[in-house]
Amino acid sequence: MSTKSAAGTAKSAIVVASKQSPPKSSSANGKESGKMHRRSRSGLICEYKRPIWWSNAEQRKQMKETIKNSIKRTKTNEKATQQMAPAHLGADTPPGLSHSLPTSATYSITPRTRAPSVDSPYTPYQDFSQPPQLHDPYDIYVQPNGLSPPYGANAHYHSYSQAPYEVDIKTERQMYVNNVPTRKDSSTSTFSTYHPPPDVTSFAAENEWIHGDIFENTTEIFGTEQGADYDFFAQESPPPPPLASSHSVHIDVDECDRPLLDHFIDHVLRLTFPILELNQPGSARASVVLPALATNRCYLHCCLSMAAIHLKSTQRMQDEQIDSDIMRHRVECVQALCAAINEDHQQVLEATLGMIFFPCSVGGPDGNLPDIAWHSHFEAASTLVRKLQLPHTMEQVDGGKLQPPFNMSLASWIDILGATMMGRSPLFADTYREKNEAGQTSGLSQLMGCEDRVMYMISEIACLDALKMNGTIDDLQVCELVQSLAMHLDATETRCPMEYAVSSSGAVKPKNLATNITAVFRLAARIYLCSIVPNASRWDDSMGVLVERLSKVLDFVPSGPDGFDRSLVWPLLIGGSMSTPNSRFRTMLEARITMLGEQAEFGSFGRMVRLLREVWRQAEESGNAGEGQNVHWRDVMKQKGWDFLLI
Numbered sequence: 026m027s028t029k030s031a032a033g034t035a036k037s038a039i040v041v042a043s044k045q046s047p048p049k050s051s052s053a054n055g056k057e058s059g060k061m062h063r064r065s066r067s068g069l070i071c072e073y074k075r076p077i078w079w080s081n082a083e084q085r086k087q088m089k090e091t092i093k094n095s096i097k098r099t100k101t102n103e104k105a106t107q108q109m110a111p112a113h114l115g116a117d118t119p120p121g122l123s124h125s126l127p128t129s130a131t132y133s134i135t136p137r138t139r140a141p142s143v144d145s146p147y148t149p150y151q152d153f154s155q156p157p158q159l160h161d162p163y164d165i166y167v168q169p170n171g172l173s174p175p176y177g178a179n180a181h182y183h184s185y186s187q188a189p190y191e192v193d194i195k196t197e198r199q200m201y202v203n204n205v206p207t208r209k210d211s212s213t214s215t216f217s218t219y220h221p222p223p224d225v226t227s228f229a230a231e232n233e234w235i236h237g238d239i240f241e242n243t244t245e246i247f248g249t250e251q252g253a254d255y256d257f258f259a260q261e262s263p264p265p266p267p268l269a270s271s272h273s274v275h276i277d278v279d280e281c282d283r284p285l286l287d288h289f290i291d292h293v294l295r296l297t298f299p300i301l302e303l304n305q306p307g308s309a310r311a312s313v314v315l316p317a318l319a320t321n322r323c324y325l326h327c328c329l330s331m332a333a334i335h336l337k338s339t340q341r342m343q344d345e346q347i348d349s350d351i352m353r354h355r356v357e358c359v360q361a362l363c364a365a366i367n368e369d370h371q372q373v374l375e376a377t378l379g380m381i382f383f384p385c386s387v388g389g390p391d392g393n394l395p396d397i398a399w400h401s402h403f404e405a406a407s408t409l410v411r412k413l414q415l416p417h418t419m420e421q422v423d424g425g426k427l428q429p430p431f432n433m434s435l436a437s438w439i440d441i442l443g444a445t446m447m448g449r450s451p452l453f454a455d456t457y458r459e460k461n462e463a464g465q466t467s468g469l470s471q472l473m474g475c476e477d478r479v480m481y482m483i484s485e486i487a488c489l490d491a492l493k494m495n496g497t498i499d500d501l502q503v504c505e506l507v508q509s510l511a512m513h514l515d516a517t518e519t520r521c522p523m524e525y526a527v528s529s530s531g532a533v534k535p536k537n538l539a540t541n542i543t544a545v546f547r548l549a550a551r552i553y554l555c556s557i558v559p560n561a562s563r564w565d566d567s568m569g570v571l572v573e574r575l576s577k578v579l580d581f582v583p584s585g586p587d588g589f590d591r592s593l594v595w596p597l598l599i600g601g602s603m604s605t606p607n608s609r610f611r612t613m614l615e616a617r618i619t620m621l622g623e624q625a626e627f628g629s630f631g632r633m634v635r636l637l638r639e640v641w642r643q644a645e646e647s648g649n650a651g652e653g654q655n656v657h658w659r660d661v662m663k664q665k666g667w668d669f670l671l672i
Contacts, residue, residue, distance in 0.1 A: 274316065276318045282350075286325075288332040289328045293383070294314060296386040297309065299592055300473050300474040300539075300592055301473075303538070304539075313431055314328075317375050317376075321375055323358055323373065326354045326355075327376050327379040330351050331379075333351040334384070348394060355396065362376055371413065371432075373409060374406055377405055378432060380397075381403055381670065382435060384670070385594075385629040385671075386628045390631055399443070399670045403439060407453070415429070416433065431468075434467055434468035437453065438473050440452055442670075444484070445595070448659055449491045450491045451484045451487055454485075457481045458481070460481065461481040465477075473672075474539055474546075475542055476539075479546050482513055483550050483553070486550060486553055490553075490557055503559060507554055507558055511554060514547065514550060514551060523581050524581070526582060526583055541581040542589070545575065545593055546596055548596070549595065550599075552568070552575065552599050552600055555568060556568075556602075561655075563602075563603045564605065569605065571603075572600055572603055572605075572610050575600045575610065576608070579613060579617075584616075585620040586620075590617050594672060595671055595672055601640075602640055602657070602658045629670065633669075636658055636669065639665070640658050643661060
């Protein structure tokens, strides 16, 4: 059907029955009679009248679009009827009309092309003289026409004669409360694609080791504001597959140590960076830990010793073999560090930071094997940081953003909170002060959950604490500086209301979690700052108010084995050290310890609990004896000979 004929049929036709009338004698009447005869073979007279919409320009435009759509539908139906036609149709076969997603009703076996219609909104311009652009079959959001490439544009595609694949996606979500199933939702969606599906078995096997990432990273698909989500209450889901058997990095290790390496990858690695895993799933494993294991022998021996420590503590192993493994790899790590100290500073720094940080995730409070104190390691690490000029180095990441190297962010975390353990200023305090004034990041929020500004203020408070302990300033100056730092802490406050970090569906919301963790650290920083005031006591009303506020804010952070209590060791220590026996804080902490289960006994969390209970015990004994009750947790650590890094 041509456009002209279509326009003709669009005119309204009024059909009336012919009447018998006597012939007229005039020539005009004769012509009319002849014309009537030619058009009246059916016994009908067709009188064409101009339609009502013809005089209105807008209505004519609308009717024009209606006609064009009618033509498109007609062509589509013609294509459907040609499915049984031979595959060797000539070049004059009518071209396809749309690049929209084909269905079983519109798809034609024979590939075709067409030039873009001038006025058609359904056929964007395509330069068919260029080679076809292949794209990821899983990325259906790259371009509007990604699912229907112009197969007829290139001979490369002429062998594709099959109908499009129909892909069904079934999503199931089941919610448990106290291990009891309460709700199960299921939905199925279908879409068509020309791309053949990949080998699902091989795809799954290749990527099993990132099982935790597959269901966490939903930001790119759904465009949610919260970023990566994961099922928080899915206690009944099967355990994730072993990571050691499926990672793609080759790690050269002796066969006798292979079980330790597998244990580290499968069990220890999951405990190390919970906040980073939530914000950037798999980044620490893929970009930091696994490459270092494959290329850095110092780092490898460090991790093998950590795996042995974890095995000993979690499985209650008390034999000489496990102790021998721990000490053997400790010694080999230190020897390798000494050998590489003048060769590769980056590898030495990686291993040194690992020996400082990984014990925060493994082992019990009572380590009876000889080891080098964490602060001795950090003095060496700080020297390497300066040699590598990391304090002011910024790296460009995805999206063009600048952030410090991972090792510098980790060193900053250890430096700031570790300084409070030692009662000294952070080694890079000047750097943090400069970054705070310039509004620069240290990457701490992504790494451990607390905003950079609050961590910078904790660094300043640690400096003030060191000045007071050294007697550099008097009590009046201490009070003035406390007031000044309190005002700077006020400047980091946000007006965003507190929201629980887990949605009703059981998914963790990263933005809310970061806001809540920052609020926890901010309140702990206030408690730490107020404790520096001369003659401060846990019995002060102002201190009780702060500890109570901290207890309430902690309610917004998920607890339990899949929660984030292990990321709050320092705030819990500071708040607990200034809590009173009947305070809500102690009740809350004991409840969180119970929910955490066996994990509450190990790593920095287990050491923090051990220290707090000893502080409380000594404070109660001091109170019963009528003496002062200000028992400082640092004094208890010195009494017990504990060199804890509680971060």
